[in-house]
Amino acid sequence: MSxxxxxxxxxxxxxxxxxxxxxxxxxxxAGYRExxxxxxxxxxxxxxxxISVTPVKQALPDTxxxxxxxxxxxxxxxxxxxQAKIDKSDAKLAIEPDTPTLDQEGVPVAWTLQLASFKDETxxxxxxxxxxxxxxxxxxxxxxxxxxxxxxxxxxxxxLERLKLELKEKMALDGIIxxxxxx
Numbered sequence: 001m002s003x004x005x006x007x008x009x010x011x012x013x014x015x016x017x018x019x020x021x022x023x024x025x026x027x028x029x030a031g032y033r034e035x036x037x038x039x040x041x042x043x044x045x046x047x048x049x050x051i052s053v054t055p056v057k058q059a060l061p062d063t064x065x066x067x068x069x070x071x072x073x074x075x076x077x078x079x080x081x082x083q084a085k086i087d088k089s090d091a092k093l094a095i096e097p098d099t100p101t102l103d104q105e106g107v108p109v110a111w112t113l114q115l116a117s118f119k120d121e122t123x124x125x126x127x128x129x130x131x132x133x134x135x136x137x138x139x140x141x142x143x144x145x146x147x148x149x150x151x152x153x154x155x156x157x158x159x160l161e162r163l164k165l166e167l168k169e170k171m172a173l174d175g176i177i178x179x180x181x182x183x
Contacts, residue, residue, distance in 0.1 A: 017083035112152035113160045115173045121147045130171070136163075153180035 012138050013049050039154075117133075118124040124140050125149035131138040136151050154160050167173045 043119055110153040110155050111157045111160050111177055112150045112154070112165055112180040113167075113175045114148055114150050114178050115167065115175040116149045117146045118149070119146060123147075124149050134171075151175070 010094055116124070119128075125150050128138050128140055131149070131151060137153075139150050141148050141150065151163065152160060157177060164175055164177065165176065
């Protein structure tokens with residue numbers, strides 16, 4: 001047998017002997033511990049007490065006879081200044097209703113009220129939200145880098161003219177009435 005083979009066999013024997021001694025020391029299972037979880041289940045709740053209620057039926061009052069009308073409430077007289085303001089606002093709102101018309105292609109002509117144009121879309125959204133909360137039909141469109149806020153559309157231009165006056169008084173918005181398109 002050659003010298004190198006003897007050294008290899010001695011090395012192999014040393015490795016096997018050390019593995020036989022060290023293997024049970026490291027892998028005896030002492031490192032494994034079973035986890036015990038606490039059992040914190042609350043006690044069963046008590047059954048609710050059932051109370052039985054018997055309904056009491058009462059006869060409804062007789063409504064076959066008509067009730068006496070209530071006396072009319074008296075209104076205070078309007079002052080002359082107040083009456084003048086009312087007449088002035090009625091004159092503003094006295095716009096003749098128009099009838100819807102058709103264009104050359106047989107499509108109804110609709111109108112919309114353009115209220116504002118914004119560069120910043122958040123400003124347009126804010127105005128849109130205010131108008132929606134006020135109960136108006138509102139939409140926005142992006143055109144040439146601007147966001148435009150519209151109210152409508154409506155088939156009668158006179159309705160939008162009244163709305164324009166109303167929004168000018170309430171919200172200080174002065175818009176223009178334009179023809180409604182779907183683009």
